[in-house]
Amino acid sequence: MLLRITNAARPYPWGSYDAIAAFRALPPSGGPEAEVWLGTHPGSPALLADEPGTTLAAWLAEHRPGVAVPFLVKILAAAAPLSLQAHPTPEQARAGFAREEAAGIPVDAPHRNYRDDNAKPEMIVALSDPFLALCGFRPVAEARAELAAVGDARLAPLVERLVDESALREVVPWLLRRGPEVDGVVDALREWSEGDRSLTASTVRRLAAAYPGDPGVAISTLMHTVSLAPGEALYLPAGNLHAYLEGLGIEVMATSDNVLRGGLTSKHVDVDELLRVVDFRPITEPRMRPAVEGARRVFRPDVPDFAVQVVTVAGAEETVPLSGPAIVISIGGDCRLDDGATLRRGEAAYVDERAALLVGGTGTLLVATANAV
Secondary structure (H helix, E strand, C coil): CEEEEECCCECCCCEECCHHHHHHCCCCCCCCECEEEECCCCCCCCEECCCCCCEHHHHHHHHCCCCCCCEEEEEEEECCCCCEEECCCHHHHHHHHHHHHHCCCCCCCCCCCCCCCCCCCEEEEECCCCEEEEEEECCHHHHHHHHHHHCCHHHHHHHHHCCCHHHHHHHHHHHHCCCCCHHHHHHHHHHHHCCCCCHHHHHHHHHHHHCCCCCHHHHHHHEEEEEECCCCEEEECCCCCEEEEEEEEEEEEECCCCCEEEECCCCCCCHHHHHHHCCCCCCCCCEECCEEECCEEEECCCCCCCEEEEEEEECCCEEEECCCCEEEEEEEEEEEECCCCEECCCCEEEECCCCEEEEEEEEEEEEEECCCC
């Protein structure tokens, strides 16, 4: 079974006014268009393109009882930075959801942290050139050396705290809670960034302009700023502190909407809960490398919820193995599926009841399915 699916763009204020519309070959709405959800999450379930008003979730409940789509695909377009955030582990999500349910907090309340009991590991595949993101902590010695080289005495309270890798457990709460001298640190970084051409300074400038005085400006200097080219990907496991900065991409994640925010946002911020879930261990640059299998580039994270295949076709048909239900989206050109349907750039479909999908035409298709780990 193959069903064309679609959805309206969600108008979050950080969204682009034209990137998603251009990608889908649709007229712009006139407002920000941040995300298009393609899945069964109740927050914005996908619609069947050929049955107006029918959601994919409702169709599955009627025609495939018991079938669950364990992941969510989003078209995401950021024109401004997203919040500084992290996502919980499965155990943290279950405990947090139960705690807020017991407290009687409505699931749609603005101050709710846990809207479901699922974890939310996620990855993003870049479509724009570049796609910019903050992702994970970089080695402390690297951050310390760059900050010390600025030569501003107001940064001394931060530099002096960065003694070793374990320091992040103290430094990040100090910054987020606006401890003594934090405002001076943020001001010094903003002023430095105006005359420096480094990638770190570029991120500081961007964040300081969007969120003046926010301590997230300082935290960004402790993190990796990653610039992705089209087709490159980031994987964000539980606990990874991150913030998308700018660009168009396809995001794939477990079916959850649990986000713990610490700053760079006008939404609800819960510093204490964020600090409970953050993984403070520094990492190498978190770019995810695919396995190349013929015409397929396969991204396999360390979770069972999803894997992503990017398939390029140029006339000859390609076989794409599936591990259960799949959501496919054309990210370039016209891709022909084995039932004869053609997906043009920006169009998507739900596929089930098969072990593989045959793809032809000329273009590139992104396929999300469960991860056979």
